[in-house]
Amino acid sequence: MRNNLISGLIFSFLLSISWLTKADLYDATLAYQNEEFTLAFSEFNRLAQLGNADAMYNLGVMYLYGQGTEQSAANAFAWFSLAKEFGIAEAFQTAQLVLQQSDDQSGLKDFVTLQRNRLADTYLLDSTLARLKQPNIVSTPSKTHDVLPDYPDEAVRQGVEGWVWLEFDIDQSGKATNIEVVDSYPKHIFTASLLNAVEKWRYSGPKQAHTLIYHFATYKGEQYRETLAIQKKAYEKQLKQNIDAAERGVAQVQYYIANWLSMKDYNAYQLLRYHWRSEEPVNELYLAAAKNGLDLAQYRLATQLINVGEHRLSVLWLEHAAQTMDIAKYRLARTLLTNTEQQDAPRALQVLTEASNNGHLRSTLLLVNTYLTRLNDKTQAKTWLRHGLTIDPEHPELLLLSAKLTDNQVEAKKLASQALKSASQRNWSSKAIRLFQQKLAN
Structure with a gap:
């Protein structure tokens, strides 16, 4: 059984990592293990509405034993059945055990149908990866004047890599206006450098709400190669911690790894790509983080879906991101x-x-x-x-x-x-x- 289900082994590491700023599957699981059942139930229910299969399974457990909610075989059977449909194969056997012990098997099956209807939007969210494979229909003006951002000297010396995510409008002269910083990693290290460069860029035509994610990778700082050998052991250790955290449902780490995997020039790329070997690991990890409640991942998927013309699906993700992000309210x-x-x-x-x-x-x-x-x-x-x-x-x-x-x-x-x-x-x-x-x- 997967180790992010609450019936699996208890884990007690990564508690001090600063990434844990938003409630996600990891936090909800900790609440359950600490017997904070009301909080755990609330968080699992929120994540289940996003299509998080682990949360669905965990709701089944809590309904089965009456933890944080009234005991209900019907709800337990429904959530185990839904967890199977959303990707947890072993949930089928658990659902069948609940069904066999019931005196109203027909009623339990009817209740699953009712829950499916209530989760119509959640099923649509689960189609995100397939919809993202469609070609873009939103055109982007080409850049007519380009200036490379400076790689900050301190970042070069320390071997720091990262990214800055901007959103801005492009006016009739091709100038970037109303620039907003959506996200940056590490915070504040590269932002000023990119903003200074974007001020000098020019595009071929106007556009509203243009998205740019600029990656600062080590090939832009040659001096970094001299320090890489010294830092390699600690660097690999950190990556292994990230992989571990992502597999246990730490949403922000899933999002970070998606960003690292999106740029082959990151030193992190090769080791991470060896672990995530699927054809589209980037969007899979964005989706995992989005289902795990991370607003940045939800907003990232929404902007991509807008580009492929998926109105209804982009609105659903924007509605979730807009609960905490003003820029998501604007795009919504x-x-x-x-x-x-x-x-x-x-x-x-x-x-x-x-x-x-x-x-x-x-x-x-x-x-x-x-x-x-x-x-x-x-x-x-x-x-x-x-x-x-x-x-x-x-x-x-x-x-x-x-x-x-x-x-x-x-x-x-x-x-x-x-x-x-x-x-x-x-x-x-x-x-x-x-x-x-x-x-x-x-």
Whole structure:
């Protein structure tokens, strides 16, 4: 039986690792082993809704013995049966034992059908890997001017590798605007270097919500080769710890390994690839981390699914990631607003409002534009515009929107001039601002 099931061996290592910042299968299993059954049941139930087969099996155990919940043979049989369908072969035998001991075998089987219907979205989430094999339908502008980020000297000397995940818009001049750091590893080591480089990049055309994951691998720092031999033993030990943690359900480690496996130039790649030999280990590990409740992995899968045109599935993952990530709320709203279904608009406004109140600028921009162009509600547009200006008083697009929304022509010209000055200082496109100024002049 797999060792991340609670009926397997108890493990008590990696407790001090700083990765354990979010509740996952590992934490839920520890809660069970510490007899914190109510907490364990709640966490296993949350993970089961994501399609985590181990959590489903563990729910079966807890229902069978009435741990953290009322004892229920029907629920136990249902969760054991579902765990088998989601990949745990040995769960079938356990389900059959429960069935044989029941006086209402027909009722238990009917209850499984009911649970399957309740988990319709979970079954769709489980199709993620198959859907990701489809070709991308979202085009990306090509880079017309490139500058390599500097590999920080201290990172070269220490042999540090990592990545930075950015999301940004590309304006009409091909300039990256509204840049956000989604994730970086190690924290703060490479971020400034990449941001400095991206400021100089130019693309062939505009795009909203462009995703970039830039890998800082050792081939970019030749001096690192001199220190590799000295560090090799400790390096391999750390990798083995990572492999161990990933197999026991530490979601953040699963996510880290997926990132390391996505770049062959990482020194970690060869050892990790030897352990994960499947054809698509990267997406498999992202999915494992996503089913394990990690928002970053959920958001990563959602952005990939958007690129292959999987609207419904991307929305499901975004809904989960949006519980903790403002940028996921923003992308969820963008995705919902591209749909023609009217019932999606209220949900989009709700998550944009939540993110805007948290200070997420891109959400505020989208909120203003949605109220202005889609809902024709100038009052709400002005309210959120004022809020956006408290976040960035010199933002060119916000200043242009202010100019468009004022009824005073003199004030409109002043605001447009301020927008033009700010766009020039940031090297952003000024085309829309100049068109508005021409309209004012006529």
